[in-house]
Amino acid sequence: MGIQHVMVLPFPAQGHVNPLMSFSKRLTKHGFRVTFVNTDFIHKRVASATNLVNLEGSAVRLVSVPDGLGPLDDRNDLANLSLAILRVMPSAIEKLIRDINGGSEKISAIVVDLNMAWALEIAHNLGLKGVVFCPSSAAIFVLQDNIPKLVQDGILDKHGFPITKGKFQLSPAMPIMEEASFPWYSMGDTTVELEPGALNLCPKILPVGPVLMESGGDELKSVGRLWEEDLSCLNWLDQKPPCSVIYVAFGSFTVFDLNQLKELALGLDLTNRPFLWVVRENASSSTKIAYPDEFKGTHGKIVNWAPQQKVLGHPSIACFFSHCGWNSTMEGVANGVPFLCWPYFADQLFDRAYICDVWKVGLGFDLDERGLISRWEIKKKVDQLLGDESMRGRSKKLKEMVVRSIAEGGESHENFRKFEEWLLK
Template sequence: MAAPHVLALPFPAQGHVIPLMELSHRLVQHGVKVAFVNTELNHALILGALVSKDGSSRLGGVDMVSIPDGLGDGEDRKNLARLAEAFSEVMPGELEKLMGRVSDSSVSAGGEELTWMIADASMAWAFPVARRLGLRVAAFNPSSVAMFAMRMSIPELIRDGVVDEKGLPKRRGTFRLAPAMLPLDTTELSWNRAGDPKGQPVILDLILRNNAATHLAEAVVISSVQELEPGAFALFPEVLTVGPLVSAEYKPAGSFWAEDDSCAAWLDAQPAGSVVYVAFGSFAIFDRAQLVELAEALALTSRPFLWVVRPDSASEQWLEDLRCRAGPRGRIVSWCPQQLVLAHASTACFLSHCGWNSTMEGLVNGLTFLCWPYFTDQFLNRSYICDVWQTGLQVAPPPANAGEAVRTVEREVIRGKIEDLLGDEEIKVTTVRWMALGRQMGGRMLQRVTCCTPDSSPSYRTARRNAL
């Protein structure tokens, strides 16, 4: 029998591409053929980052294909509202044409037509396209179950007076979707923390349309596991967990920027448990004043540190200034193989934006967190780290309302938080316990990655269980 053939479609952002690529690698290991669809821009970035000196590309057995995203040259791809508008205008037709080409090419080579699509739940506009062409569909959520529950519960939040029909909070304070869930702050709802407040209505509309299309998926696949968030799982017990999606060995993960492989040699030269690792993902942007305060804070700790400053987040002049401030103990790179860094014996803690991928990678590697969330689900993840799992501390509280100016966190505050974190023995003990559990969960995950084969497709019931 020919191998099952799957089309994988991520939301076009780094934090969504990486976990679906990791899942794709796991499927390939189990004999599944995977065609991975990026936007044309991201496709070019990934291939450029993966090309080695001998001209070959490290794709790990995953076939890379692309479609246009509907935006023009020079348009801001980090403008989530504009990107959401483009989805319905161009991408469905382009995806349908691509699926025909992929199937025809596979059959011509003696393989199978496409049989399944695994698409990011934020790309649910693609579900009707796949179903119309006879493909079975799985929805992939690269975030927590709590995040999925929050988004699926918007009608209940409106009904209960937590938010208005525009998704804006009607009252200040916290609420719980279910008694066993963590409290959620009405000022930190993901759709109200996604950039310019003017684009919030478009983003909320996209979420609601995605929610409405979820019933077309035979399975909802989430990069989490029940032990991490049992309260959220009580609301959606039928979701299929495949987390944590962290590699036991390095594979190409779909990075948009070339990784600085020299980080490993630099870490080898540092004492065990000494390095402060600083990385804020693919979206966060700090102004120059905040970058200077952070650089000075890291210097004040008298500890070695490895700091990722993306090429698009600081000018060359800024970078040179930061390197001078960092001094001989600090190393600043534009991008790095993060999973290798987090697993290195020299790494002591993670100063992070709290993206879900980074959160899972840090947890599995037994690292304590200093949390500095930037947008969307990162505030919820911060709550898990600091309040539920108790594996980290918060740098500073965010603005009370979306759109408010972010106050600069001063160097002494940052330095003090780093020292508090590294000196907290209770957090260290708790982190080791979660690390052991996380590695057990990773082993179990290998047994679940065949969800897209024709013989095993768990059904997903869109009606949520009454957990109250």
């Protein structure tokens, strides 16, 4: 049998492109060819942040299709983006597959993001194998899979909205959930040891993660990123003592109003500790990032984007101030770093529950009377976290467990091998 050719289709957002690119790298390391399909918009972002010339001759081929939106449309409006995708992408994906399969390197299987599961029908109609990749926690997948039961039990109405406020658990080993924070209301890539309760409820999930711990050749290491990384922060970290730096990064979607941004900045000052803060240009609800006049920042370094895996693996990092996106959560866990949890929306609220309540490797924040996380609350929780040696000990044990799972002979490693064998049948 010749080289197997797989198409990979992520949802067009940083937290989806990144893990699916890592997943693709793992496939190519075992002899597969991959056609990786971004939207035109995301493809241009990747091209501007990465030297794509280095990909010539690579086993990963990057192609793109339209997303249905115009150049000035807001792609952070996920509902509008999703509707536009459904209007134009199915026909574009089918045409792309037919065109490729008119040549010699025919696609035999398609791996699609959970949010792009409509593409499975195209795969079925064309006689291809189809696989859904869940880039969020298994808990979110199980929650969505149990919507009919939640409606039957009177927790949700027929439209998916909470009937009453309260808390519930789908399994004793899963985080306690609140109806008001459902991902579809407030707006995998996992391993068995991290989510045994969720995975027991959905045995058809094959855990192969964390995929972000895998790395390909030099030409592929940063292809999934949408912003250019400021590597100067690594030299800055080299000058800091071990376990001394607060790493602050809130992903690609989190937006702060100016009042909350002010409290965050002054809170970092109050800690009197070195900090590395990632601040995107569009991280504020204002048209421009504006730091408060009182903000000194003398202990810190601010960058637009950072090489997060390298940062979290640096010995100077003491803790991770995070929005709790699943990619960031897995990167923090895989590096044994304790968390300060500041979720923004969607599945991040459940990820915080895993971090704080189930794994017990992080702390959350309390809001003040203004509905803000105050500078004093920030200092209080930083001091509490960094003064808790048992928290760091649990973080290190969690890291060891995850590393064992993806190592040869580990459960995630063996599951990925089974998946590859299925592709080759």
